[in-house]
């Protein structure tokens with residue numbers, strides 16, 4: 001009885017979330033497509049041709065998985081961050097809070113919505129990349145699992161950010177100061193084996209390195225880190241962030257006075 | 258045989274201290290019977306919305322117990338929630354969403370299937386005269402329409418208890434009347450209704466029982482009839498044609514407002530007739546007469562006493 005109710009509630013939140021980013025597709029789906037096309041043109045075509053090979057593949061093929069991953073990360077994150085924050089701002093989050101929706105359903109609904117956007121943008125970017133290069137697939141399952149876990153991780157991150165955020169500025173601070181640097185240093189554009197030992201060590205602490213490399217392995221069959229380490233890091237992050245998000249919502253931080 | 262009919266709402270010892278230390282509720286006890294039409298009356302800042310916030314779990318309580326249809330919100334929150342439909346004081350829907358989607362999603366949060374939700378949304382949108390607007394974004398509605406949208410939204414899961422926090426604030430008199438009819442109709446179907454209002458007339462017109470809250474304390478909790486019986490003074494405003502001297506009234510408390518208007522307080526034991534005859538003796542004609550609509554303030558003053566806060570006094574001064 002209550003599990004049937006929870007499923008309907010979950011579907012409603014997912015429905016609402018997907019409808020939201022589809023309604024404003026010009027703001028949510030077009031910009032990442034444009035950004036990524038520019039990356040392909042500049043890094044892939046113009047500069048890439050001078051770089052030559054990276055990890056045994058031509059530069060374009062090497063960066064494609066990283067670029068797809070980058071758009072999955074930013075879009076999963078920002079979808080939940082802005083949607084949940086605006087629900088707080090307009091107070092329509094109260095619609096869920098007064099209803100018998102368990103907190104895990106709220107978390108799952110928003111995270112699911114963020115994953116949908118991240119994965120949809122990922123697919124769009126993949127299609128665009130086909131205009132520039134051929135894509136080979138080494139192991140489709142690794143691709144699917146990695147993209148699902150990564151988008152879930154960053155959707156959770158976006159949710160936590162939105163819970164703490166007090167203004168619209170607060171939801172761009174983390175992407176600007178943490179997410180973007182970590183992504184650029186996360187081995188999207190280079191193999192971390194090119195780095196001096198010290199910086200290789202530092203890179204091991206960057207979770208995005210694991211995601212990008214696992215994802216790249218799914219396409220090219222090469223990775224700078226072990227897949228076991230990558231999936232352990234991802235799972236660890238998801239569990240930790242989920243627990244944090246649940247605790248915050250249960251306590252009503254930023255939601256209940 | 259005594260059947261112990263469960264109360265729709267049981268509140269005992271409810272306290273709320275907001276962050277920063279302000280004590281909004283100082284130990285409230287309140288009972289609302291099933292099927293009741295209940296008014297929660299009180300001046301601005303009395304704690305009405307805070308009380309409703311606690312019942313609907315939007316505000317964390319500091320102490321006390323709240324039961325909704327027998328379900329304690331501390332232990333059976335989800336059960337308690339499913340009995341309540343809330344119409345909050347402030348608009349709290351997504352302004353960019355269409356009416357239909359707002360309603361259908363809300364129903365979904367309560368486990369109502371989309372197909373059923375669509376039928377209900379149609380029913381309530383039609384009843385509340387919003388059907389033409391169903392595909393418009395909520396921000397395009399007028400204030401009165403937004404209130405009705407929130408009423409429709411609160412009904413989507415067919416709650417047993419409807420709580421309305423100042424539903425008629427900023428609503429014109431015609432619309433207010435039709436909202437009253439609508440609420441009466443719901444109540445006659447067995448839905449328990451609790452509403453807060455600043456208008457005594459509204460409470461008087463609709464409600465059977467009433468509680469008055471002031472500064473976080475319930476100062477009165479009784480049925481409407483006994484309460485109105487306490488209200489033994491009514492003030493009328495008379496528009497006069499005065500030829501000569503100022504009017505004088507024996508045995509009445511009155512105030513001369515300007516050279517052709519006076520206010521007279523009339524106790525239950527007194528008769529308006531006496532005012533007229535005294536004025537006629539002085540050759541003064543009464544051109545028109547109206548009730549001064551400050552009965553609520555009078556009521557507050559008579560119940561809360563002369564220690565009424567400055568907020569209330571400014572409210573009373575028109």
Ligand SMILES: Nc1ncnc2c1ncn2[C@@H]1O[C@H](COP(=O)(O)OP(=O)(O)OP(=O)(O)O)[C@@H](O)[C@H]1O
Nearest residue numbers: 257275279281299300301302303304305306307308
């Ligand atoms: N989030 C909050 N933080 C701190 N104080 C609050 C908060 N919400 C309300 N209060 C205070 O609690 C008191 C009661 O507020 P409440 O909103 O319950 O009053 P009310 O009876 O609904 O008034 P009104 O008729 O104006 O709506 C007020 O003094 C208010 O300033």
Ligand SMILES: [Mg+2]
Nearest residue numbers: 305306346422
């Ligand atoms: Mg209020």
